[in-house]
Amino acid sequence: MTTHQPPQQRRYFALLPAAGVGARMAANGPKQYLTVGGKPMLRHAVDAFRASPLVAHTYVVVSPDDGVIDSVLPADLEGVTVLRCGGATRMDSVLNGLRELAGAVAGHDLIMVHDAARPGLTPALIGKLIDGVGDDPAGGLLALPVVDTMKRSAPGADGISVSAATVPRNGLWSAQTPQMFSYALLLRALGSAPDANAITDDASAIEMLGYAPRLIEGHPRNLKVTLPADIRIAEMYLASNEDEGRLI
Numbered sequence: 319m320t321t322h323q324p325p326q327q328r329r330y331f332a333l334l335p336a337a338g339v340g341a342r343m344a345a346n347g348p349k350q351y352l353t354v355g356g357k358p359m360l361r362h363a364v365d366a367f368r369a370s371p372l373v374a375h376t377y378v379v380v381s382p383d384d385g386v387i388d389s390v391l392p393a394d395l396e397g398v399t400v401l402r403c404g405g406a407t408r409m410d411s412v413l414n415g416l417r418e419l420a421g422a423v424a425g426h427d428l429i430m431v432h433d434a435a436r437p438g439l440t441p442a443l444i445g446k447l448i449d450g451v452g453d454d455p456a457g458g459l460l461a462l463p464v465v466d467t468m469k470r471s472a473p474g475a476d477g478i479s480v481s482a483a484t485v486p487r488n489g490l491w492s493a494q495t496p497q498m499f500s501y502a503l504l505l506r507a508l509g510s511a512p513d514a515n516a517i518t519d520d521a522s523a524i525e526m527l528g529y530a531p532r533l534i535e536g537h538p539r540n541l542k543v544t545l546p547a548d549i550r551i552a553e554m555y556l557a558s559n560e561d562e563g564r565l566i
């Protein structure tokens with residue numbers, strides 16, 4: 319007699335690595351706490367996940383000695399938990415956060431890892447990723463097809479960089495976040511990654527296991543705020559509510 323197991327109910331969780339120092343921003347503190355669009359940068363992505371009916375809970379990974387987070391995410395903020403387990407690299411922070419979730423999430427639950435430095439995320443983009451990945455065991459990520467011509471640099475005379483080659487851009491995508499994978503697969507991939515410094519995004523660790531995550535078209539508003547000039551761009555998008563379905 320066959321026993322029909324009910325389909326495993328997948329839940330969706332957000333995990334935001336927010337333990338960086340923002341060296342390239344060169345601000346007087348970690349960039350995730352800079353005021354962007356009227357509130358601390360980190361709060362925009364947290365609020366996008368909290369506004370999504372698809373997301374069960376949001377976890378934010380900060381440095382153990384973070385002295386700001388309590389003023390940005392009050393302890394009674396519904397649907398959010400702060401994990402003080404940030405590490406030396408982004409990958410370490412994500413892996414430490416995943417290990418803290420053992421027992422709180424099931425192996426088949428989906429984890430959306432999202433940079434706290436991407437304030438332009440919206441519930442619509444979260445839903446687009448979830449719909450686009452479906453039940454593909456390889457997971458997926460938001461990304462944008464590259465539109466500029468890509469150059470491979472080489473050191474030139476007097477220390478300037480020169481173009482050594484043009485990298486064919488067809489098939490090249492610029493990875494965004496969230497990057498979404500089952501808890502079990504992501505924990506295994508990051509836990510077996512050879513070198514935390516070689517892993518700049520979660521999907522690369524998944525690819526090392528032989529999986530091909532789906533590329534779901536994101537939006538320019540979902541840029542990573544890395545350099546000072548990025549703040550104005552982010553604020554322009556945060557001030558508008560254009561339809562993310564169209565890349566305008």
Ligand SMILES: Nc1ccn([C@@H]2O[C@H](COP(=O)(O)OP(=O)(O)OP(=O)(O)O)[C@@H](O)[C@H]2O)c(=O)n1
Binds near residue numbers: 339342379408409
């Ligand atoms: N040890 C680290 C490094 C980065 N991050 C987080 O990973 C995301 C993407 O990293 P990035 O944009 O590089 O942020 P920083 O590392 O702070 O920036 P920089 O490289 O300029 O120092 C950010 O939300 C950052 O807070 C993290 O949680 N732990």
Ligand SMILES: C[C@](O)(CO)[C@H](O)COP(=O)(O)O
Binds near residue numbers: 433518
């Ligand atoms: C994860 C990421 O945002 C995908 O593009 C990117 O790799 C993060 O790089 P960073 O140097 O940690 O900002």
